[in-house]
Amino acid sequence: MRLCTLKNGTRDGALAVVHPDGTRLVRARAVAHTLQAALDDWDRAEPELQAIHTALADGDLPSEPIDFSQVMAPLPRAYEWVDGSAYINHIILVRKARGAEPPKTLLTDPLVYQGGSSDMLGPREPIDLVNPEWGLDFEAEVGVILGDVPRGTSAADAGKYVRLFVILNDVTLRNLVPAELEKGFGFFGSKPATAFAPFAVTPDELGGAYRDGRVHLPLRSTLNGKLVGDPEAGPEMHFSFFDLMAHVTKTRRFGAGTILGSGTVSNQDRARGISCLAEQRMIEIIESGKPSTPFMKAGDTISIEMKDAAGRNVFGTIEQTVRSVG
């Protein structure tokens, strides 16, 4: 089952179930007005939404075409957005890029940061460029939307709290990061609104590609029409989503609708390209002494999507254009 959230003049939008063909949908108001409301009451809502999905697949329900300009983030605002950094190759490259050492516990203690969650962007919303000097970058990631997760959840138990998968663009103002992290309190202003692909999908939609708490599919990033990366999201995710969940629940519990990100998907094999420009620039520095790829500028378009083995565009496409604002 794939779900999406439509603009309807409210802050949280309207929940809809996507037709298996990915081009049509039916509003799910009778089950829940919003995705958050469905997540709050998942045991009831999930089978009712699945029944709509089945009826759509069987051709038993009228559906409407999807206008992707009217699709919001699955959760246009969320109660928690926690982003991991589970791809070791990404950590090593970006820390090198800003002259910082990887943490000593790189391979044993996951890195996560708490993100802002009152302002989540839909798949076609522009990325506002306030100041080009801030070094606007994209970061292509996989994420999970969780149910209520108790404190002290083990990696072995974590799977049962995974409700939905998403892909996302964790927009980063790269040149603001070093001074901000230097202050010791983590990211804040360097992480403006995150954007999400149209569809949030249940684990069964991923079939065998979802195993060991990882999504074993390539995540494709296309910048201005040119494919810049299609790294495999599975094998090099050093900490699985289950590991990340065990880590974050060591001292805290999380409410339904918490979004947990994988961090920028990254492969050691340079032929797989990049999921953020900071990596590209660091590779250029290593190879030729200086970066030649600029950060994003007004008019640039970043597209992010993930296709399964059958070529189906699982989450729909993030396609955001950078817009200069005053």
Add this chain to the structure above:
Amino acid sequence: MRLCTLKNGTRDGALAVVHPDGTRLVRARAVAHTLQAALDDWDRAEPELQAIHTALADGDLPSEPIDFSQVMAPLPRAYEWVDGSAYINHIILVRKARGAEPPKTLLTDPLVYQGGSSDMLGPREPIDLVNPEWGLDFEAEVGVILGDVPRGTSAADAGKYVRLFVILNDVTLRNLVPAELEKGFGFFGSKPATAFAPFAVTPDELGGAYRDGRVHLPLRSTLNGKLVGDPEAGPEMHFSFFDLMAHVTKTRRFGAGTILGSGTVSNQDRARGISCLAEQRMIEIIESGKPSTPFMKAGDTISIEMKDAAGRNVFGTIEQTVRSVG
């Protein structure tokens, strides 16, 4: 006007307007089911809530006694919880306590961190002690609940986005902080659920004590029945709430219901005591070479409240007891 949220079996509780005497309330369902719903539609809801407040004051409405064990956090879950650290004395003491230098930009660039917001505790909820080695501490703070705040808000304009004031206990696992900050991504596991006093109050409730974006009243912390601090929250708040709002909106906008904290209230005058045990322990180290005050243990009770010049308990009282959990 003072508002509170009552347990009613839902995740967000029921919005109520508090009688001016602070002991009674009336449910405000006809205006908005929850505080978040009122904040989402404040221009409509606020005058209707004020009308209830006026009718209560005039004795024109029946009211029910407040059972504080049934009071939740004003926002039991929030879309954003941003905590500043605006009291320089606190920053200097706690950094000294963990052997870290204050940031070079201490006086010019506010410190803020993004907190978790899916799990906010009510004023009488216990603080769970999972592992005494983690160094459980309280932090008494003032906070504001905001309306929609645009990116690029100036300090001069910030006041109009302040909806409500709160006081809170930013519970901290002190011994987890150094290793966590060492990793470079800020607080995460070291900041379990934050607790809030019963009442969220409109700015007019503070009268002349609210000026220059600061609350000029002492914040009283009582540990196991003994007053341990009553520092003035106004004069030494180096960055006002308006300054903090200008800082956080440099690159981001915030949705209605965002909670912004002051950081631990702290005065240079040692006679005013402390608003967290880390400060007390650092003072002991400075004075005698080693800390003598332990962190919180099972059975300890921390009370936090703020009285105005007339002796009125403005926000009601946070009164939390530490509970050992497995």
